Amino acid sequence: MGYPYPPDEKETVVLSQYFGDEGARSYQGWVKRGGYQALEAALAMEPGAVTDVVKASGLRGRGGAGFPTGLKWSFMPKDSGKDHYLVCNADESEPGTFKDREIMRWTPHGLIEGCAIAAYAIGAECCYVYIRGEFTEPLAIMAKAVAEAYANGVLGEKLLGTGPRLEMIIHRGAGAYICGEETGLMNSLEGRRGNPRIKPPFPAQAGVFGLPTTVNNVETLAAVPHIINRGADWYQGICLGNEKSTGTKLYSVCGHVQKPGNYELAMGTPLEELIFDMAGGMPPGRTLKAVIPGGSSVPIMDAEDVKGCLLDYEGVVERGSMLGSGGVIVMDDSTDMVYQIYRLTRFYAHESCAQCTQCREGTAWTVKILERILGGHGKESDLDLLLDLADNMTGTTICVLSDSCAAPVVSGIAKFRSEFDAYLSGARPPALAAH
């Protein structure tokens, strides 16, 4: 079921089946619910065959980029003679996204099982689970579950007592959004500043500690045991829209809805059903103004874009945005779009690792110009200046944090220009004290 509300009949409950069920948290509880059977089944297969099942399922990365998971695993070298690493990305810091947190809180063993299967498939004997430092509760729950998995012979010298060795280490982050970017994460794990690295080399060739590495998101890995248990065909069959998007996806809905929370949907479910039916729609008397459908880094949709939009990788792109991490930020007609876009750019300015000039300067100047506009001192030319800056910030840097800051500015000006104009003309009183 979704969380914290009981399951809606329109949900397709797979990963979230045990959300809210405290009994599923312990090793015994997990085994009672059929846990670790998928790992056992995977260990009876050749590693390459496990990868093939995941490939055939159509599973795509749930961390934001939607890269096919089985294909990513197949990039890991065979017989390289080097140590391989699996890194589970539990840095979840994309504004609007809070699904990995629930997976870790309720089904830690499900995640461990997914990690173990992935590690087996890619030939890794070590898995680091990098959890953001603020997630104190998930950190404690995961640490306990990993200890239980060692104590019960799941992890350690021999996976489930029969397979290859697997060590699993929980690594605590310390507050930095950019450490969710996979190469920033790897630097952080190595004890450095979390600056993203230039690709190539790609992680599968030279990842953490310079060795072949696969980085996967929590939700991606948590889906793997279900795919092994129920088969690639079953997973691929969960598809209401485009066949390139299969399975279920957890959506975190927040902002101006009556029932914010996590909802698990079959790929291709209409966005309107999620917002208006499952999440209860806007507060009484309010209407929909805007939605950011994939975590804060994707373009803003207006109410018109939302109509008829199907929630899958292709469906959201068709409507000018992206599915991203599935963090759905809903804004009603009371929202000051200029202020909220400004607040988003402040996030990116704060989180820029500052190694690329376009990002360091671009995010800072975007904030300053928006501050000026909100302070009632904007100039006619400021919107063009913002768009020019955004252009320079897109596709020019090592990672896409800079692009992510530009996205809401560009889409915001395109769709809500009159709100910017109201500040510029003085029709709307300043929202910020002058600087």
Added chain:
Amino acid sequence: MSTAGASASETSYQPVFTGETMAALETLFERYPTKQACMLPALWMVQEARGWISERAMAEVAEVIGVTPAYVKGVVTFYTMYHTHPVGRNVIQVCTTTPCSLCGAEAVLRTILQETGCEELGRTSTDGRFTVQEVECLGACGFATPILVNDDFIESVTPERVAGLLEGYK
């Protein structure tokens, strides 16, 4: 989490990595292929013990990890959760990023600043009880407004709830 020792002067520096703490770090060294990978864990150990990470402590971490003190400082200052100055007995982090802002996070922050007597972000209240920080998305946007008080993650905080919540932190 207590912040005992936050006022210890730099001259009378007592190393963190002795006895059990050093043993814990040694165990960690075995779990990573490089010593440097234990940087973040080692810094957490320092903050746990001292409440913040002084220049002297950074030098100690540099020594046990095998890098320069300047390198450690570069790492410490990259991450928002490490304190490079002494902090109050209780540190409160308040999220005000867009999803929380839509749900009134700024009002929660204002109330917390008032109720704690901190008045300003980053300043410690005169009784040494609180330091308040504004932070970016805490990864719980559906439960606006989340705050982190020391290690306690508290969801759905409203201005009305603030006074009652703070009572538990002396």
